[in-house]
Amino acid sequence: MDRKVVGCLGGGQLGRMLVEAANRLNIQVNFLDAPNAPAKQISAHEGHIDGSFKDRDSIKKLAGSCDVVTVEIEHVDTYVLEEISSKVAVEPSWKTIRCIQDKYAQKEHLIKNMVATAESVPISNGTRADIERVGQDLGYPFMLKSRTEAYDGRGNFPVRSEADIDAALEALGSRPLYAEKWANFKAELAVMVVKTKASTLAFPTVETVHEDSICKLVYAPARNISHSVANKAQELAKRAVACFEGRGVFGVEMFLLEDESLLVNEIAPRPHNSGHYTIEACPISQYEAHLRAILDYPIPEESLEMREPAIMLNILGGSSPDSHDQVARKALSNARTSIHLYGKGESRKGRKMGHVTVTAATMKDAEKLIQPLIDAVDEARGTESDRSDKTSRIINSGTERRPAKGQRYVAVNMGSDSDLSVLVPGIEILESFGVFVETRITSAHRTPSWMAEFASSAADRGVEVIIAAAGGAAHLPGMTASETVLPVIGVPIKPTVGDGMDSVLSILNMPKGIPVATVSVNNSTNAALLAVRILGVADIGIRKKYQAYVENMAKEVKKKDAQLLELGPVEYRKQMVK
Template identity: 55%
Template sequence: MDRTVGLLGGGQLGQMLCEAANPLGVKVVILDAENSPAKQVNAKASHITGSFTDPEKIRELARQCDILTVEIEHVDTHVLEEIAEEGVEIQSADGKITRKKVQVQPNWKTLRTIQDKFLQKEHLTKHGVETAVSQAVESDKSGLERVGKELGFPFMLKARKDAYDGRGNFPVMSAQDIPDALEALKGRGLYAEKWASFKMELAVMVVKTSDNTLAYPAVETIHQDSICKLVYCPPRGISTQLQEKAQDLARKAVGSMWGNGVFGVELFVMEDETIILNEIAPRPHNSGHYTIEACPTMSQYKSQLLSILDIMPSFPGNKIPSLSPATVMLNILGGASKTSHNALVQSAVATPNAALHMYGKESKPARKIGHITLVAQTMAEAEKAMNPMIALADEMRMERLPAAQRIAAKATSMAKPASKAELQPLVAVTMGSDSDLPVLKPGLALLETLGVPYFVTITSAHRTPARMTDFAANAASNGFKVIIAAAGGAAHLPGMIAASTALPVIGVPVKGSTLDGMDSLLSIVQMPRGVPVATVAINNSINAALLAARILGSNDVELRQKLEKYAKDMESEVLGKAEKLEGAGWEKY
């Protein structure tokens, strides 16, 4: 490829872009500080040392390339507009001055619109993209008090420009917070955003070409201290339909912009399962690092290059698939000392299927200095392998936090163990009525003992048939591996669920007030050919839990060992009782 790409910014995103450019034979010239991460891996070109916000340095870069693109959006768009529309001056050997127009991708209009987050929100709303309600504000106490009355408390006060990783945001919980908010964000243009009560954060990488927009899979993002900590692909606990809705909304938003490139789109899943857009980054994104391993033939960095060169291939349905069934990405943030991350790095190197990416940056507290991506056949397998590294990252965080925050974080951790909260439920347990819960409690307790994560809900085959069908149809995409369904009386629930999913279903007949549960047992066990339901004895949720665990244990050595211990303990209990009976006699037993 004979066109040269000029890159504004040479951090870790630029580094990974250069790593993608090398096998393609694309020449990249970088404008940034000496020995920046991107320059460390690219010796194929003579780079420019200086600030990527310096107009003269940007013009110098433009003279050496055919296309300008960005690693960070905080650039001088007026210089980029000049270069794209009027050209940059070039002096020949004989002193003649000509002008050379250089493409800017994404277009400078897109960069300028996205730089100002309030203008970005106005643009998206104009094009029919759902976002949180926002409004411009006057930077004074009375102005914010008026916002509180109009939007309601709490609301989020945000800087319009130069804000990222939570910097430039201030939650205004009540009118008493207004003076602190104004002090924290003084001297900056501001806007207010209605509080978004969301249950999950998603992100979608979108590739825009001259005639199309393509979406990568939606991913779940977990933030801590306003910085992305973890990325899960696919997201845990939401339906395939909701993931596709996120992709469609992201494509719609990026499709309204100008020029080509890769865009990181951040979204919120609200409590009612509607999706709204948070914001867009006009470049590769932290949430898209996973694509290097999960989409090895088309990472987000390769897509950035091919899209700005306008040679991006097409994909069925305009969706770029992940080739990995399950992927988890963990950011490595600098610790209290420059060597705090060493144990985490060693753990990553020693973990099969884990890919370590270090950025060549000096370690500073909470600075992104690398990331780890782990691919697996199931999300449970990926989580299990990643959890020890997450624990090491948590230890680093605790060390770097100020003492007061450290105490609060420990108290929160003790009150709600993160491991259980973050594990993907593998067993879905449902019942026709809450009156069935006492029957299920022994089985749930056993799942707890075995360390099998589960999810419990109510889905009545007769009273909520649509909810039941939706639950069953989406069970696999929600990450469940086995379903336990308890029902009494006519007991249609297990069979109807089995008719709507390919997952194994275990039926628990519940003893009712008549017929001693035989009606339930026969309803569940007498399924027609082609729709199997594994059926346990009446009220025997213990066996249902054990059977679910055995199904999972076929691919989980650790769980299988727990089940073997459980059987051994039962054997020991029976032998102990036999010995006592034989020794004391039946009369005294």
Template identity: 35%
Template structure:
């Protein structure tokens, strides 16, 4: 059996660990926390922070290949292990242009891919060419809305800069989009690139609330997203799964927002909605297996994130039971020991045969009404 190590032990690693036995894979994780979701399913656990090179060296002794569930790694330190023969997929060279969001923007632009106007922040005058609203985004370690601030007026700028402090960040033009899109793409060891259908995502406070698969866009727009994904993964010589977030502008243009070099929240619907999930696909690509069948099980799917509730002693079990009673519904609860407002505690996927955008949105809103009531 092939042994795969995952740097990180959260819900993404947990969902990979669930898929591993069917792929003939033994999965181990590197995490400092006994409360992480994947700890209960991993074959072995290396108890170390995800940016600990010493921890990854121990993980490598138990594994044939190492992959990632987050970007909080010491890339320079890991290069030492790579030179010793440790196999990382995606490779460290593939990750290098992506982990810093300003460098990622520069790399995307260098490939000729469409991106919003952007600039590294060095002095207050750098903001002058953008106007308001404007987006300020930390260059490293921002996720789920953390580290992204939309500044709507000059009056809000001082407080935004104080929140960011001395952390390096970039400036981006605000895009008044028609909707937000995403696609999960993957590239195998043999260079074959594939992708799931393009999906529509709905964000609130920069946190994904739900996903509709497939998105209601034109064939030409689907082909443009596919071409972006194929060009990016090939240019990186990438092996593994990548999430790509995009904007559809009000005049029909596609812009790349940002990428995640791993499995991604926008692809959670594939666990139940597709014949091969993104987590199985990640394991298959990094171990050199055939990609598999990525087709839908039904005509489409709706995925809704279940976020931590902002009031004391929420009765999660009652809500989960009510949601699970909906036809063709699959509930995934991450068994996290601590609930915080806005934290991703689980997700639910509903499969649909009557797939229209109004119906899909009605399903998402019905689940949210149960969850947040």
């Protein structure tokens, strides 16, 4: 093969892994970034350029030495890319990068091309009055997001009520903003898509697990979803990427909703964190696929298939400057583990310092291998102590809200604030029935005295039903029930490792005399509706509202049945995919 030269704006960890793939194909990559950027550390030649990948003159200088220019991150000057595109190939197209780097414009483009995504509205001035109008239009909660320069959750703020507006505006500052309707998802999925000159291909559908808005784990293939959903996710991702110009790898993140429908969340016009697993698990990695696509080299579709299951774990900066090295040392003795450190020097809390990937014959085997490393990452980051501090702040923060006179009263408690995203759909349902909801964090293990106090005093405070959520050993619902005579409904939470069946059984197998009602994994919706039914025994108003809710569900089913009869099964399914 002729020796090709690729110019890359940005030389961080993605560039580092890109050049590792390039070296095997005898492709030279010239990076524009700081002198000791991670990618430059392992690529010794004189074609690199020192400087900012947002600097016009530096970008032009890079373009003069390359056959094609690509990007490691989308936050670049697309007007310079537009200018140089008449002299050198820019992949993907500067038009695509410009559209995607404005997240609201990205959403509008997807909607225009009939790709399912969350409803969004632009915000003109970013005043409190503007945000209040959004709350009236979209309803609470919603996500307030920065249109530009947002990455790893930075630039997003959940607005659950008017009380959050001032904090949201303070956090997001003077950025251009938009609001996105809240998506009650049961899982986050991702698909790496490869767009070539002739076709659009897809790596397998994976599951991503986020903590503090940063990707923590990637399970490949995605757990606990059907083949149908996995295939539908790949097709949706390919359709989303097909509506953008240019070649290369694109990371497509999406939400899997409770009804098994899918919404595209965001698209990255480059290799992505959710695709790191491909280095070990697939015949060619996302980085080699990106190079092949932008240079028009062949990519057999079967080379994107997985050899065996894999789990990727990000190593984030922790409480000490060498916390990432501590995790890496532990990974050295962990079987079937590949370690990638990014050469970023001392760690900062939350900074991506590296990742590890385990592969195994089955996902269960991979989960067993990764668990000690998850524990090591949590220990290095001080995750447990952080959560305990947060719990203390929430428990002791200010005056408690109280129900109005005659208002029905349900308490929702969870073992960790990480369970809250699962519980929000149920809380919203309770509030839609006019029920007052007290939501607290009462860990059965970390704060057993507080948990006992919360449960034993619930009846005296006027609570009528308790919903308790926990994952793993899931002792919280049972321990809560042992401290109260009120009905307790347990919600098993799917833990970081496993499918949640251990949580189900921990709640289900209570000893005689201490009953706990149990719903399915992550199903706060059914927990809330069961609580409503219990309240309805003594409240005719609640009972009538529930009857209306049931009748509305029946109408929805009949409406879908009528559409099925009208369209036929093939066309109806096409509409479902859209």
